[in-house]
Each structure stands twice: as C-alpha cells, then as structure tokens.
Amino acid sequence: MLILKDQPAYLPGDMLIRLSSKADGTMLDRTTDLHAPATVTNRTAFCKALGLEYSDMVYQNIVYGEGQSYIKIATVDATHTTAYTEAISADALFTKTPGAGLFLPVADCIAAVLYDPTHRYLALLHLGRDSTVAELMKQMIDKFMIEGSSPNDLVVYMGPSAKRETYCMQWFDGADRPSWQPFIDTTERGICLDLPGFNRDICLKAGILPENITISPINTMTASSYFSHSMGDVAGRFAVVAMMH
Numbered sequence: 001m002l003i004l005k006d007q008p009a010y011l012p013g014d015m016l017i018r019l020s021s022k023a024d025g026t027m028l029d030r031t032t033d034l035h036a037p038a039t040v041t042n043r044t045a046f047c048k049a050l051g052l053e054y055s056d057m058v059y060q061n062i063v064y065g066e067g068q069s070y071i072k073i074a075t076v077d078a079t080h081t082t083a084y085t086e087a088i089s090a091d092a093l094f095t096k097t098p099g100a101g102l103f104l105p106v107a108d109c110i111a112a113v114l115y116d117p118t119h120r121y122l123a124l125l126h127l128g129r130d131s132t133v134a135e136l137m138k139q140m141i142d143k144f145m146i147e148g149s150s151p152n153d154l155v156v157y158m159g160p161s162a163k164r165e166t167y168c169m170q171w172f173d174g175a176d177r178p179s180w181q182p183f184i185d186t187t188e189r190g191i192c193l194d195l196p197g198f199n200r201d202i203c204l205k206a207g208i209l210p211e212n213i214t215i216s217p218i219n220t221m222t223a224s225s226y227f228s229h230s231m232g233d234v235a236g237r238f239a240v241v242a243m244m245h
Contacts, residue, residue: 008157015122046239071091094123115157157216167195183198
C-alpha cells in the first residue's frame with residue numbers, strides 16, 4: 001500500500017525513510033491502548049512491506065499535557081527497540097545504531113528526520129506546534145554539533161504535515177514574537193502558521209545547506225491519503241519510519 005510517489009526522492013544510500021498512508025491502516029489509535037492488537041498488526045505489516053521487522057523499531061510515544069517541555073530528546077539503541085521496550089516517551093529520538101529503526105505516528109504534525117552521513121547519526125523529531133515554538137529543531141541540531149557533526153553534513157527531511165494555507169487557529173502564543181512574523185498570516189479564518197517554514201529557518205540559521213533540506217509538499221489537511229487530526233481524524237495516525245542500514 002506504500003504510495004511510492006510520496007516517498008522522499010533522494011536519500012544517502014545507507015539511509016531509509018518511509019511513510020505509511022491510510023491504506024496501511026492506522027499506526028496509532030488515540031481512542032484505545034497505545035499498543036492495541038489491531039494497530040500493532042498494522043505496524044508489523046507495514047514494516048514487513050518495507051523488508052523490516054517491527055521488533056527492530058524504537059516506538060516513539062508523544063506525551064502532551066501540563067508540565068511538558070516538548071524538547072525531550074532520548075538517545076536510543078537496539079536495546080530500546082520493541083523487541084525489548086514497548087515505547088520511548090520523548091519529543092525526539094537520536095541514535096548512532098544502524099539497524100535500529102525509529103518509528104513515529106503522526107497526523108498533521110511534522111515528523112522530521114535529521115541525518116549525518118559522515119558520523120552516521122540519525123534523529124527523528126515530532127514537530128507539532130508546541131515543540132516548534134519550543135525550538136526542538138534547534139535543540140536537536142545543537143545535539144548533533146555536540147556529538148561532532150558539521151552543519152554542512154546534515155540532511156533534513158520533513159514529512160507530510162498541515163500547511164500554512166490551511167493550518168489556522170484563533171489564538172497563537174507566539175504571534176507577537178519577531179521570529180514568527182515571516183511564518184504567520186492573520187486572516188478571517190484566524191492565525192495561520194507555517195510550521196515547516198519556521199523549522200527550515202532554524203536549520204538555515206544553524207548553517208545547514210538549503211539544498212540539504214527537503215520538505216514534503218503534502219498537506220495532510222487536504223490530502224485524502226493521510227490522517228489529519230485537524231480534519232477530524234481524532235484516532236488515526238500514519239507513520240514515518242527512519243533507519244540507517
């Protein structure tokens with residue numbers, strides 16, 4: 001059921017990023033248990049279609065609510081895969097381990113992949129409104145720099161997400177910040193946000209080359225093949241999987 005035209009067109013040869021779609025079934029049902037049998041069956045089948053095992057995935061669990069910082073980064077390896085661990089609660093996962101896949105269900109939020117092909121570091125970020133405002137992307141780039149990466153080496157991919165033309169709200173706590181002004185429109189529908197654009201700007205300011213940044217053109221709020229929480233898919237989520245071979 002993989003939609004081939006929607007997959008990232010260019011990646012380093014030792015890197016895999018793949019997207020599921022509605023046709024693959026939901027990868028998380030927000031109305032039931034985190035690992036409900038039906039959703040685990042969907043995850044397993046999707047991984048199998050990629051030639052992977054779900055037991056080799058690190059399942060990323062996103063936690064919302066009071067007291068959350070939205071910049072929690074967890075460093076993971078093979079001991080954190082679903083063969084050993086049910087889930088890792090974090091806003092971003094970072095690994096140096098080839099063969100340990102990173103697995104994130106989303107619907108409108110950005111699943112962003114950062115990869116350093118020189119040092120072979122890989123990260124998967126959940127960039128929703130809260131984590132974007134908290135500048136999780138900057139925190140992760142800083143993490144790569146601490147580990148020895150150079151900005152010129154980093155490759156960034158941002159998956160399907162809600163786009164500026166449709167992602168509007170009546171109130172936004174960053175609307176008065178100068179850094180947000182190029183990435184908001186005030187319309188009769190409310191304040192419309194460009195989350196991919198804001199995160200791309202963080203990457204550019206950090207020194208990542210523009211040609212190394214890819215943003216999926218798919219708007220989850222208008223594309224029928226992907227779950228969209230904003231458009232009523234309260235329960236369903238598609239997945240982004242990233243792995244170093």
